[in-house]
Amino acid sequence: MPTTKNANSSSIHTPTFIRGDEFHFPIYKVLKQDGTTYRGAVLPKLDQEKALRIYRTMVFTRVLDERMLAAQRQGRLSFYMQSTGEEATVIGSAAALDDADMIMAQYREQGALAYRGFTTDQFMNQLFSNELDYGKGRQMPIHYGSRDLHYMTISSPLATQIPQATGYAYGQKLDGGGHCTITYFGEGAASEGDFHAALNMASVHKVPVIFLCRNNGYAISTPSSEQFAADGIAPRALGYRMHAIRVDGNDILAVYQATLEARKIAVEQNEPVLVEAMSYRLAAHSSSDDPSGYRSKKEEEAWREKDPILRMKLWLQKKKWWSEEEEKNLQESLRREVLETMKKAEKRPPPPLDSLVTDVYDEVPPQLAEQLSKLKAHIRKYPDAYPKSAGGLKHG
């Protein structure tokens, strides 16, 4: 039987088109920039310990980003991506989850991983592609992953993780453990077909997945006004009959509370939820990008005033949970830690030559083993041309 949800809806007898212009998606806000809250706003129940865990992670992420961009500029690192300006979106949402919920991120979500407890050493080992990198030095910097922390390894092809999150969460539902998956993506990636497939399947199959769109205004140079004609991403959920909420992405309390409730819907009702966090990518797209070619300093400045970290700090201080003294100590100790771990990670050797051929399959097939042994013979012949691996071969 052909069905539409509107099968019983009223009939009309003159052709009437609906574009939805009259519908505007509201934006949920709790915290003002001066650290006070909106009157009547629904506030999350955040105790001091959790609030400080969130805050420290935000500051850590900012410090890491600043330091690693500088390292890239000094030529110590090949590539980097900052999440500056979006810390509240990423960390506030991660904090609202159970630490065992799955995270399937895009690439600008280092804050979520840091919140889960990824150590500075672990960040550095990945960034410097050394022998301790879990990804064995195969992917570009910032492509982190952690099985222990339920953080799927990042993949550069955009939006591919979104339908995967639907599938992953469907598996969680079948297992019945009360867990869900959150997937992060930019408003640019949301243009990919994978996004639409993911939402539709999640809604049809009643899947406990949270789609968290970081609407930061740009996809590299493309402003969101050239990405979509509609009112952002949140309204798309309605076409799939899915819960959606738009939230101020620079407002840690709003992001936290919205995600907390989204998780409840996902886990208790087995329903997907779309969260659109409105923010701004304050830094360049990546270390390879220069935004001066496509946006104004003035626009950036206006958003710098809405700094999510400062906003949270003012709130913490109003609650007497945080002092300038503690701020200073935190900043200093994080800077020191980042610098020291970086120096350690830089000095570590790259992964061994054999890692070129492992993990392509569960076992190295004979043909590939042969390719590797030919390569080894070649490197032994020209050790000076392959300084990274020649040393490791001398005794092997």
Place this chain on the structure above:
Amino acid sequence: MAKMNLLQAINNALDLAMASNDKTVCFGEDVGVFGGVFRATSHLQEKYGRARCFNTPLVEQGIIGFANGLAAQGHVAVAEIQFADYIFPAFDQIVNESAKYRYRSGSLFDVGNLTIRTPYGGGIAGGLYHSQSPEAYFAHTPGLKIVVPRNPYEAKGLLLASIRDPNPVVFFEPKRLYRASVGDVPEEDYELPLGKASVLKEGTDITLLAWGAQMEPLEKAAEMAEKEGISCEIIDLRTIVPWDIETVTNSVLKTGRLVISHEAPLTGGFAGEIAATIQERCFLYLESPIARVTGLDTPFPLALEKEYVPDHLKIFEAIKHSIHF
């Protein structure tokens, strides 16, 4: 003549294509105001307006589907896919649509006006997803032409020919050479023929064959071999499909030896196709097995990129092995 790098040559070709035919439209992710992440489309929007050069939403299947429709309608569609690694969401549109439009309609409709430009290859510390050379996937699809230039002069002439060729063309740009390769390029409009290889240097002992960015290590290896008294004939295939069987055959009939090199993995790589064809045509003239110097049968690595790539030393070794077989 002007000195241009490969990017400038491509930009210049696009400029001429748009100037000479006002039905030409260029689009893709970030190609508008910004001029593309590599700046291949710089100033085109300024010059020709937003209707003819624009940013698309971030959706490759959409870009190529749109391009197929635009080309079928009669416009000249020049679509950019930001990295060849990201062409796969559009695989269906290219393999099932672009390639088969003319055939399935009995030539009622075609998308011959379509050209897909995309940067490919390693050498920029790009790891798995900013380094791939996917030409062989497309070579396996009848109905597409596949072109890969090696320097600015070639890039301009081949791109103009690709845009004007009445068949859909996938044009792979060697991004490692975008700024690194600089040369003299005529300012006027010119085309280089598709389907024609180019003999860069004549020789008598061995034929060396590659395309695109791989020509550089090939030539370097040839220099090393020449110092050892080995006379190398160097050929740039330029067009992968249709490939110039005649030029390669004639060369191998003369030298009796062939080394083919590409960055893509060995298995299923286009070198295999060439080797099969050449051994058919030159069997009794071959002095040694046809050698392939390629990437390993693995994804493209990052930390160990240097070890992975088929560099000049590996090619040099293959030359010597072939000579002393």
